[in-house]
Amino acid sequence: MRASVPSSRRVWLLEAALAVWVLAVLVRLFCLQVLDYHQLESRAERQQSRTVEVDAPRGMLLDRHLHPLAMSLQVDSVFAMAPQVEQPRQTARRLARILGLDARDLAGRLETSRGFCWIARKITAEQARRIRALHLPGVYFEKESKRFYPKGVLAAPVLGYVGVDGRGLGGLELEFDRELRGTPGQELVEVDARGRAYHQVEQAAQPGESLVLTIDQNVEYIAQQELDKAMASTHARRGTVIVENPGNGQILAIANAPTFNPNDYNSTPLARMTDAAISDVYEPGSVFKLVTLSAALDEHLARPDEIINCQMGSIEVGGRVIHDHARYGLLSVSQILVHSSDVGAIKIGLRLGDQRLYDYIRAYGFGQPTGIALPGESRGLVRPPQRWTKMSIGAVSMGQEIAVTPIQVAAMVSAIADGGVYHAPRIILDRFRGDPPPSVPSPGDTAGRRVIGAAIAAEMQAMMAQVVLQGTGREAQLVGYTSAGKTGTAQKVDPGTHAYSADHYVASFAGFAPVSNPAIVILVELDSPQGLHEGGEVAAPVFRAIAQRVLAYLNVPHDVPVLPGLERAHAPVPPAALADDSEEISDLPPASAGAADPPAETPSAPVGAASGGAVVLDYEGGIAVPDFRGQSLRDVAEKCQALGLELQVQGEGAAQSQLPSPGTRMPAGGTVKVWFGT
Amino acid sequence: MTDFHYRQFIDNSRVVRVPDPRRRREQRLLLAAIACLAVLLFGYAWQNFEIIRLGYQVENARQTESGLAEWNRALRLEQASLRDPIRIYALAENRLGMESAQPGQVEALVIPPQTPAGGGAVLASASRPAAVAGGVGSAR
Numbered sequence: 001m002r003a004s005v006p007s008s009r010r011v012w013l014l015e016a017a018l019a020v021w022v023l024a025v026l027v028r029l030f031c032l033q034v035l036d037y038h039q040l041e042s043r044a045e046r047q048q049s050r051t052v053e054v055d056a057p058r059g060m061l062l063d064r065h066l067h068p069l070a071m072s073l074q075v076d077s078v079f080a081m082a083p084q085v086e087q088p089r090q091t092a093r094r095l096a097r098i099l100g101l102d103a104r105d106l107a108g109r110l111e112t113s114r115g116f117c118w119i120a121r122k123i124t125a126e127q128a129r130r131i132r133a134l135h136l137p138g139v140y141f142e143k144e145s146k147r148f149y150p151k152g153v154l155a156a157p158v159l160g161y162v163g164v165d166g167r168g169l170g171g172l173e174l175e176f177d178r179e180l181r182g183t184p185g186q187e188l189v190e191v192d193a194r195g196r197a198y199h200q201v202e203q204a205a206q207p208g209e210s211l212v213l214t215i216d217q218n219v220e221y222i223a224q225q226e227l228d229k230a231m232a233s234t235h236a237r238r239g240t241v242i243v244e245n246p247g248n249g250q251i252l253a254i255a256n257a258p259t260f261n262p263n264d265y266n267s268t269p270l271a272r273m274t275d276a277a278i279s280d281v282y283e284p285g286s287v288f289k290l291v292t293l294s295a296a297l298d299e300h301l302a303r304p305d306e307i308i309n310c311q312m313g314s315i316e317v318g319g320r321v322i323h324d325h326a327r328y329g330l331l332s333v334s335q336i337l338v339h340s341s342d343v344g345a346i347k348i349g350l351r352l353g354d355q356r357l358y359d360y361i362r363a364y365g366f367g368q369p370t371g372i373a374l375p376g377e378s379r380g381l382v383r384p385p386q387r388w389t390k391m392s393i394g395a396v397s398m399g400q401e402i403a404v405t406p407i408q409v410a411a412m413v414s415a416i417a418d419g420g421v422y423h424a425p426r427i428i429l430d431r432f433r434g435d436p437p438p439s440v441p442s443p444g445d446t447a448g449r450r451v452i453g454a455a456i457a458a459e460m461q462a463m464m465a466q467v468v469l470q471g472t473g474r475e476a477q478l479v480g481y482t483s484a485g486k487t488g489t490a491q492k493v494d495p496g497t498h499a500y501s502a503d504h505y506v507a508s509f510a511g512f513a514p515v516s517n518p519a520i521v522i523l524v525e526l527d528s529p530q531g532l533h534e535g536g537e538v539a540a541p542v543f544r545a546i547a548q549r550v551l552a553y554l555n556v557p558h559d560v561p562v563l564p565g566l567e568r569a570h571a572p573v574p575p576a577a578l579a580d581d582s583e584e585i586s587d588l589p590p591a592s593a594g595a596a597d598p599p600a601e602t603p604s605a606p607v608g609a610a611s612g613g614a615v616v617l618d619y620e621g622g623i624a625v626p627d628f629r630g631q632s633l634r635d636v637a638e639k640c641q642a643l644g645l646e647l648q649v650q651g652e653g654a655a656q657s658q659l660p661s662p663g664t665r666m667p668a669g670g671t672v673k674v675w676f677g678t
Numbered sequence: 679m680t681d682f683h684y685r686q687f688i689d690n691s692r693v694v695r696v697p698d699p700r701r702r703r704e705q706r707l708l709l710a711a712i713a714c715l716a717v718l719l720f721g722y723a724w725q726n727f728e729i730i731r732l733g734y735q736v737e738n739a740r741q742t743e744s745g746l747a748e749w750n751r752a753l754r755l756e757q758a759s760l761r762d763p764i765r766i767y768a769l770a771e772n773r774l775g776m777e778s779a780q781p782g783q784v785e786a787l788v789i790p791p792q793t794p795a796g797g798g799a800v801l802a803s804a805s806r807p808a809a810v811a812g813g814v815g816s817a818r
Contacts, residue, residue, distance in 0.1 A: 067758060067761065068754065068755065068758040069758075071751065071754070071755055071758070072751075073748065073751055073752055073755060074748050148755055150755055150758035150759040150761075150762060151758070151762050151763070151764070152762060152764060153764075154762075154763070154764070190733075192730075196734065196737075200737065200740075217763060218763055220763075221763035221764060221767070225767070478781070479781035480781065548781045549778065552779070
């Protein structure tokens with residue numbers, strides 16, 4: 001019988017085997033958790049943690065009423081991981097059909113690429129939906145920010161545009177690119193085996209700064225629409241309109257034609273994307289006589305009623321004879337401006353002399369940038385008096401031998417309109433981060449510098465009003481408002497002959513309204529109009545059209561009565577249009593019912609109530625809004641309560657400005673908005 | 679050589695185990711300690727898993743918030759596009775047959791309130807609207 005292993009030995013063997021097994025486990029644990037700890041930890045981190053750069057939302061551009069003019073949204077961009085694409089040619093064909101790409105080129109990229117490969121960036125939602133529906137292997141989406149301009153062409157050169165990489169390439173987008181872009185953030189995201197994130201540590205992105213502009217989108221639209229009409233009728237090469245608040249230099253509108261749509265800038269020539277209002281220079285012509293005459297009046301070298309011999313339209317300056325456009329004899333200084341006599345302006349300029357005239361030119365802001373926050377501003381061309389020839393005083397006095405930008409001319413006229421105080425033009429009203437403020441920021445006042453005395457400015461205003469009433473600017477007369485301004489018709493230099501052209505002109509009109517209390521300054525400039533080319537013929541009507549609409553929009557009270565008893569000009573309403581939409585819009589009968597007056601022959605004919613009916617506004621029986629400026633909040637509130645007006649308050653301190661203006665009539669219960677400040 | 683083994687039957691049925699209170703107490707304490715340790719370990723594990731679960735919820739909520747914020751921006755953009763003056767004017771002119779008021783077409787008539795002017799049919803009667811927000815404020 002074989003001897004059996006003692007039981008104690010079996011137990012010992014079992015224990016030994018168990019000990020070996022435990023030892024092996026412990027050794028393995030030691031290797032994993034001590035020796036390989038760092039390597040395994042970093043591998044786990046790579047698998048589970050991802051660092052993602054978070055783009056900061058680009059700031060918005062808004063108009064003065066906080067209407068978005070430019071804003072960004074996240075849109076899909078489609079890319080491929082080429083090794084994962086199973087059938088490159090078929091995939092390329094299907095994608096190209098949706099995206100409008102070259103299928104062969106796309107297939108080539110997919111076949112040659114070894115990894116990441118962009119297919120199309122910032123595609124539309126519809127394109128993304130169609131591609132997703134295909135479930136193409138190896139094709140993925142990534143969110144990118146895309147810039148949208150919801151107002152299309154309005155203020156396009158001012159706003160600029162943003163390239164595919166999100167960088168500003170023109171206008172305010174370029175000038176404030178760093179502020180608008182903000183600061184990117186970082187996210188450390190931990191993901192599970194399925195790639196779902198369950199934990200993240202975020203270093204928040206700082207959103208870009210948003211800008212509130214002084215631009216009013218409705219004024220901008222009016223300016224652009226009227227400029228487009230003028231371009232269509234005159235076939236001018238280029239046109240610019242600027243609307244400015246003379247009291248503080250705020251730009252309400254800058255319109256250029258031709259212009260472009262920043263949503264689709266790829267197909268636009270570069271020349272169209274520049275803002276001609278600040279970058280293009282031109283010889284201002286007769287508009288510049290405002291500088292000459294105001295300087296002479298301010299230096300007490302002339303008086304508005306002083307008679308000057310215009311020598312029947314001919315004068316010799318520096319050995320050269322300059323002819324007037326008409327043979328004027330004796331004219332008063334005021335009449336020199338009204339009739340735009342070159343000889344008269346030269347004689348006044350000669351009284352000033354080179355240096356003094358140059359000083360006033362610089363005081364009005366010419367020969368230097370205005371400082372408006374837009375890129376590419378030209379300083380214009382003003383030679384110092386040391387480089388003037390004997391003839392220069394004559395040429396400069398009538399607006400030649402000097403090159404200016406439209407914004408400089410608008411600022412000059414604004415200075416005259418604002419009692420002789422020059423305000424640098426402004427385009428930025430406010431800035432903020434994050435959500436827009438709940439209300440429109442206070443207009444605020446900006447300090448200006450005095451160029452001419454207030455009394456001199458008043459005399460200039462009166463003379464400019466005469467230009468409109470009796471002189472070359474008659475087409476700028478308004479209905480219900482007084483207006484003042486100066487026409488300009490400057491010959492352009494022929495680049496071939498280097499002499500002044502007899503065929504190409506720059507027609508302009510710069511003016512303001514109402515004269516008694518200027519609310520707006522408007523400059524209209526048309527480069528090379530065809531056919532009619534005088535400033536009074538082509539630019540002044542544009543001023544009139546814009547001023548009439550903008551003053552009504554801004555609720556500026558009339559300063560002259562509207563003439564009664566005249567026929568209303570309107571076109572009968574197409575019945576079909578009303579038949580479809582009358583339920584949606586109103587229960588009123590069509591406007592053509594009972595009144596079928598034909599349209600007026602000339603658009604400038606004053607109009608009044610139609611005989612068939614009336615739109616009755618009974619606010620004339622209402623309450624005249626007092627002047628609250630300078631009063632405390634308590635006083636203003638008490639007055640409003642006594643008058644039965646609702647008060648809306650912005651800010652603290654003393655009343656700085658109000659809407660509507662003092663003297664406006666309102667019904668009881670109407671709302672007055674008052675801005676307070678220190 | 680043959681070994682002889684003698685079997686001796688021992689009856690231990692009358693042997694009674696004497697209770698050992700000290701041992702009992704030690705066993706109970708040991709059990710309680712193990713139970714506490716188990717509770718702590720399970721509690722720690724539960725917390726861990728709960729953190730991960732809540733992490734998923736937070737992440738989902740974050741995605742939802744981000745999506746809603748983006749949707750809000752998209753709606754604001756759409757609103758801005760719909761309020762484009764070019765579009766409004768085109769709708770008013772082409773679809774509704776409206777036109778801009780001609781200069782002087784809207785007159786301020788000096789009449790008592792609530793009384794139609796000139797005896798003609800009143801097409802509309804309205805008070806002057808409240809002040810428009812913004813704009814240039816006072817003219818000077």
